[in-house]
Amino acid sequence: MFLKATKRIAALATAAAVSVQPLPALAQQPASVRLEVKANQPGSKISREIFGQFAEHLGSGIYGGIWVGPESPIHNVRGIRSDVVAALRAIRVPNVRWPGGCFGDNYHWRNGVGPRGQRPATLNPDWGGVIEPNSFGTHEYFDFLDQIGADAFISENIGSGSVQEGSDWFEYMTSDKPTTLAKERAANGHPTPYNVKYLGLGNESWGCGGAMSPDHYVEEMKRFARFTRNYNPAQQAPASAMKRIAVGWDGGNSDYTDAVMKAWKDKVWSWDLEGVSLHGYTIPNSWEKKGPSVGFGEDEYAKAIRATLNMKEWIARQSAIMDKYDPDRKVGLYVDEWGIWTDPNPGSNPGFLQQQNTLRDALIAALNLDIFMRNSDRVRGANIAQMINVLQAMILTDGPRMLVTPTYHVYRMYVPFQDATLISVSLDAGTYAYGDIRLPAVDAVAARDESGMLWLALVNVDPNRGAQIEASIEGLAARSASGEVLTAATVDAHNTFDRQNQVAPRHFIGRTSGGRLFFKLPPKSVAVVEVR
Ligand code: AHR
Numbered sequence: 001m002f003l004k005a006t007k008r009i010a011a012l013a014t015a016a017a018v019s020v021q022p023l024p025a026l027a028q029q030p031a032s033v034r035l036e037v038k039a040n041q042p043g044s045k046i047s048r049e050i051f052g053q054f055a056e057h058l059g060s061g062i063y064g065g066i067w068v069g070p071e072s073p074i075h076n077v078r079g080i081r082s083d084v085v086a087a088l089r090a091i092r093v094p095n096v097r098w099p100g101g102c103f104g105d106n107y108h109w110r111n112g113v114g115p116r117g118q119r120p121a122t123l124n125p126d127w128g129g130v131i132e133p134n135s136f137g138t139h140e141y142f143d144f145l146d147q148i149g150a151d152a153f154i155s156e157n158i159g160s161g162s163v164q165e166g167s168d169w170f171e172y173m174t175s176d177k178p179t180t181l182a183k184e185r186a187a188n189g190h191p192t193p194y195n196v197k198y199l200g201l202g203n204e205s206w207g208c209g210g211a212m213s214p215d216h217y218v219e220e221m222k223r224f225a226r227f228t229r230n231y232n233p234a235q236q237a238p239a240s241a242m243k244r245i246a247v248g249w250d251g252g253n254s255d256y257t258d259a260v261m262k263a264w265k266d267k268v269w270s271w272d273l274e275g276v277s278l279h280g281y282t283i284p285n286s287w288e289k290k291g292p293s294v295g296f297g298e299d300e301y302a303k304a305i306r307a308t309l310n311m312k313e314w315i316a317r318q319s320a321i322m323d324k325y326d327p328d329r330k331v332g333l334y335v336d337e338w339g340i341w342t343d344p345n346p347g348s349n350p351g352f353l354q355q356q357n358t359l360r361d362a363l364i365a366a367l368n369l370d371i372f373m374r375n376s377d378r379v380r381g382a383n384i385a386q387m388i389n390v391l392q393a394m395i396l397t398d399g400p401r402m403l404v405t406p407t408y409h410v411y412r413m414y415v416p417f418q419d420a421t422l423i424s425v426s427l428d429a430g431t432y433a434y435g436d437i438r439l440p441a442v443d444a445v446a447a448r449d450e451s452g453m454l455w456l457a458l459v460n461v462d463p464n465r466g467a468q469i470e471a472s473i474e475g476l477a478a479r480s481a482s483g484e485v486l487t488a489a490t491v492d493a494h495n496t497f498d499r500q501n502q503v504a505p506r507h508f509i510g511r512t513s514g515g516r517l518f519f520k521l522p523p524k525s526v527a528v529v530e531v532r
Pocket residue numbers: 056100101102103203204337385386391
């Protein structure tokens with residue numbers, strides 16, 4: 001099933017590559033954009049957790065994408081494919097949310113521990129109704145995290161699981177005392193306790209997680225927050241303690257965020273929370289007819305960019321509700337599912353959510369990461385949906401073949417922003433206009449990394465017009481500027497298994513004069529610049 005489906009992706013991707021209609025080439029003068037970087041005005045720290053990933057048991061996100069099994073001819077370490085590990089290490093993934101998504105509220109951890117040959121075959125009713133072999137379970141997940149150097153973010157089953165089941169799972173994973181469960185973990189190959197950095201208390205409990213009313217969810221959530229304990233001795237100090245994230249906004253109204261935050265404010269000593277989640281997808285058209293992932297023109301492009309900028313508003317609204325109960329911003333907002341969601345690749349299993357990934361999607365990734373960075377005083381984490389072969393993926397695989405997508409390149413280019421300090425900027429962004437759509441043409445973020453180096457991230461949304469940037473940097477006479485820029489001939493340009501570098505960043509060098517910095521951003525591009 002998997003192989004057939006992924007072969008179809010490759011075939012479709014190749015077919016799409018020849019049918020793409022380039023946008024009309026309009027020879028327009030570049031727009032002049034003045035950017036002031038207030039290097040003397042440092043803001044909040046940009047949590048590297050906003051570059052988190054999400055890997056659900058969905059389509060070939062896990063099976064084929066990460067897990068090929070120890071006997072596979074594809075090079076692997078203990079069943080985990082090595083090409084994917086190498087690519088993910090390069091983008092310094094901070095954490096991977098697992099096992100769902102909607103699948104998380106169907107997941108029963110006991111099915112995924114013990115000898116693999118004896119694990120039960122279960123069903124994945126939400127995603128294609130396929131068999132879940134349970135070969136990738138708790139130990140395989142932590143092995144994968146170790147291999148890529150990321151932390152654990154476990155989404156607990158509140159919908160169909162019991163408090164006891166969840167509490168046992170966490171004892172199994174984290175106890176250092178020789179309880180029966182901890183001894184079972186040791187017998188299964190891991191004597192030392194696992195470290196679980198994040199606990200997601202259910203997933204979309206207003207929808208696939210059980211369609212609970214906000215009040216009902218809050219009562220359930222409090223019991224899970226109370227009894228899902230992390231016993232790992234290395235996680236007892238406040239700084240290293242596991243962070244608990246409750247379900248928030250349902251995308252339509254904010255009752256969940258309000259109910260959860262009110263409960264948090266009124267809480268008694270026995271339970272606590274460190275985060276509330278927000279799920280926000282970019283849907284170019286409508287849920288019923290989202291739009292294709294390739295072969296679109298400027299109309300679809302402009303609508304998708306407009307839609308993605310809603311993230312700014314969503315964060316502002318949830319943040320304002322949180323401020324009512326938590327003016328000191330102790331509780332973080334975690335955008336633990338986001339990304340562009342298009343129609344599935346024609347011919348693929350619609351339950352597998354397979355879509356191509358284009359230059360447009362790279363711009364969408366950059367614009368959202370910029371929004372998260374600008375809101376880093378409240379947004380403490382984010383997880384793009386999803387890491388491999390599903391929705392806005394970093395990586396696509398086809399049997400032994402693997403490619404990295406335009407979105408992956410943005411994540412690699414943005415590595416210097418992980419744990420950097422936000423620097424205030426002001427700019428006259430100009431306007432990108434298409435029909436009645438009017439959007440800021442240029443987006444910019446600045447930050448200083450831990451070594452003090454200044455970095456700029458810039459996006460030029462306009463697909464027809466370049467932007468001539470002139471940047472002045474308060475408190476710093478720029479001597480040199482260089483970086484990487486990502487662009488391509490068309491907004492729906494993408495990589496295929498046969499042409500893997502259709503969209504790839506290239507190096508560029510800016511010009512400096514009188515302490516100012518000058519460079520040209522091509523139309524429809526993302527750039528990251530290191531300033532010295
Ligand atoms: O990412 C795909 C699905 O989208 C997730 O399983 C669910 O949480 C959301 O609705």
